[in-house]
Amino acid sequence: MEKMIHVENLVKQYDKAKAPSVKGINFNVSEGEFFAFLGPNGAGKTTTISILTTTLSKTSGNVTIAGFDVNKEARQVRENVGIIFQQPSLDPNLSAEENIRFHACLYGMYGYRPSFKMMPKEYRNRVLELSEIIGIQDSLFKPIKKLSGGMQRKFEIIRSLIHTPKILFLDEPTQGLDAVSRRGLWDYINTVRHDFGTTVFLTTHYIDEAEHVDRVCIINQGQISFDGTPDIMKQSLLKQEVILDSYDRLELTNELISLGLNYRIEDHVIVPFQDLTPQEIISGLTTKLSLLRMQEPTLEDAYVDYLLKSGGNIA
Amino acid sequence: MNTITSKKPVPRLFREINVVITILSRDITLFFKSVGMLIMSLVMPLIMMGMLGGSLSQNMAGGLGFDYNQYMLIGMLVNMLFMTTSSGVSSLVEDHVTDFTQEMMISPISRYSIVIGKILGSSFGAMVGMLGTILIGLIMGISLTIGQYLLILLMAPLMCLSAGAMAIIVIGVIKSNKMANIAVMLITMPQMFLSGAIIPINNSTGILHLLSRLMPMTYCLDLTRAVVYSGSPEYADVVLFNPLVNLVAIISLTIIFLVIGTYFFARSEKNR
Numbered sequence: 001m002e003k004m005i006h007v008e009n010l011v012k013q014y015d016k017a018k019a020p021s022v023k024g025i026n027f028n029v030s031e032g033e034f035f036a037f038l039g040p041n042g043a044g045k046t047t048t049i050s051i052l053t054t055t056l057s058k059t060s061g062n063v064t065i066a067g068f069d070v071n072k073e074a075r076q077v078r079e080n081v082g083i084i085f086q087q088p089s090l091d092p093n094l095s096a097e098e099n100i101r102f103h104a105c106l107y108g109m110y111g112y113r114p115s116f117k118m119m120p121k122e123y124r125n126r127v128l129e130l131s132e133i134i135g136i137q138d139s140l141f142k143p144i145k146k147l148s149g150g151m152q153r154k155f156e157i158i159r160s161l162i163h164t165p166k167i168l169f170l171d172e173p174t175q176g177l178d179a180v181s182r183r184g185l186w187d188y189i190n191t192v193r194h195d196f197g198t199t200v201f202l203t204t205h206y207i208d209e210a211e212h213v214d215r216v217c218i219i220n221q222g223q224i225s226f227d228g229t230p231d232i233m234k235q236s237l238l239k240q241e242v243i244l245d246s247y248d249r250l251e252l253t254n255e256l257i258s259l260g261l262n263y264r265i266e267d268h269v270i271v272p273f274q275d276l277t278p279q280e281i282i283s284g285l286t287t288k289l290s291l292l293r294m295q296e297p298t299l300e301d302a303y304v305d306y307l308l309k310s311g312g313n314i315a
Numbered sequence: 316m317n318t319i320t321s322k323k324p325v326p327r328l329f330r331e332i333n334v335v336i337t338i339l340s341r342d343i344t345l346f347f348k349s350v351g352m353l354i355m356s357l358v359m360p361l362i363m364m365g366m367l368g369g370s371l372s373q374n375m376a377g378g379l380g381f382d383y384n385q386y387m388l389i390g391m392l393v394n395m396l397f398m399t400t401s402s403g404v405s406s407l408v409e410d411h412v413t414d415f416t417q418e419m420m421i422s423p424i425s426r427y428s429i430v431i432g433k434i435l436g437s438s439f440g441a442m443v444g445m446l447g448t449i450l451i452g453l454i455m456g457i458s459l460t461i462g463q464y465l466l467i468l469l470m471a472p473l474m475c476l477s478a479g480a481m482a483i484i485v486i487g488v489i490k491s492n493k494m495a496n497i498a499v500m501l502i503t504m505p506q507m508f509l510s511g512a513i514i515p516i517n518n519s520t521g522i523l524h525l526l527s528r529l530m531p532m533t534y535c536l537d538l539t540r541a542v543v544y545s546g547s548p549e550y551a552d553v554v555l556f557n558p559l560v561n562l563v564a565i566i567s568l569t570i571i572f573l574v575i576g577t578y579f580f581a582r583s584e585k586n587r
Binding site: 053054055075076078079081083085087088089090091092093094098102103105106107108111112114 | 325330333334336337338340341344345348349410413414415417418419420421422423424
């Protein structure tokens, strides 16, 4: 599959900074892949995404987007990407539609016309269709400054997709959104991926949003500390446990000791799988249980574990 | 889901012209949406032409050997173009603060198109200010002929471009709205005093003489006066240079400022 993003030995050191923010990182993203780029605050995520989207210059290394060099062929790179920034970048004094029209005309899709009605039918249909899908058609002609943060975010998504980019960069796209808005937004992004085969590059602090991505890459202190699928990441975390409890907790723990099983007591009695299956653990017990629950690590558990192992802060 | 049908590729030049039109149209749209900007466009001529110009005319215009009112009106018209365009260009800093410049910077367009579009967009407000100045002049009993007004109107876009190009150099290195407002003052005030807008500079010497020769407004004013006073007996008293010298100076300074300013602007966005 074609490499849509290729990053090789990328280094970025800001003016007057004592050390680089990004220290020679390498990764690739294939066409159509849903790629999550995770890391704590200050790890180098936004720096990397800014270089990838040509809004920040790199210190050294090679970066190509859709086969184009970010330095030498910045214009072609920009033609092929759509971006949703961490901070909203809409003009608050224009209406939502005016913001979208401005974007479409900058990308050379249409000649500028001073009103929505004067724009080509193709444009009008597409804007109406996209706003209907995302459920914001009633706010299309309202000034951006009068819309909620969630609404503004949705319009940013429409704007970033209006020129049907090959790669969509999402820099913490759901920051400040409520749960319903987040879900609606992800539903729409998944529809776009499905319909257009768009490659998605995501950075987020909501690790659960990366649960269903194709690949996860963790950057910590400017270096890549993990690059693989979410499943591989979770498997490497030995945190599969059975959570038990009984009205007679002493009898239960004595039984666990007699079976040679390790356990620890937090709110309940927690028994790691170790080399046993959950079936083997449960079948050896005769104490009447008041609680039985399995615990699989979440991506967030694995993420935090990776950060701790790679010596990073998790602030 | 609808997709955009592939169209015949548009030549690069046409695309960039469309970008310039798009960016300048945004400024015009914002102008009409902002009551404050509309009011300012009418209040500024009242202050500059009505109060400052009127006071100078009444108290300091004696013994000049030419009609000071007409001299000052031309000065105020050009000054209004420079002040309002510089102020309009400074709104790029506001766009920077609200991250809207990011939207333009990630678009596949020339940085020059962004800057030229912004300057031309700002020129719209400047033209409104110029019309306000003409109106205040008429109320004060100072006017030019229709032909002279039309000639000034024809030259106005070049003057706005020159003013905007100078402003963009300063704006390119500024990050806050507060500093931008101060910078506009620092750009426009010295030009108003040293380029001959309201005070004749025929006898300037030393550093003031040198500074006046470095300011694009000096040449814009002189070219405008050369056109307005052409064939009149006052021509030798009010015009400093050959119009061709003025034109070459304006175009040269504009190009130099535009290249340097665009570089600063693009660099400030890329190294934010």
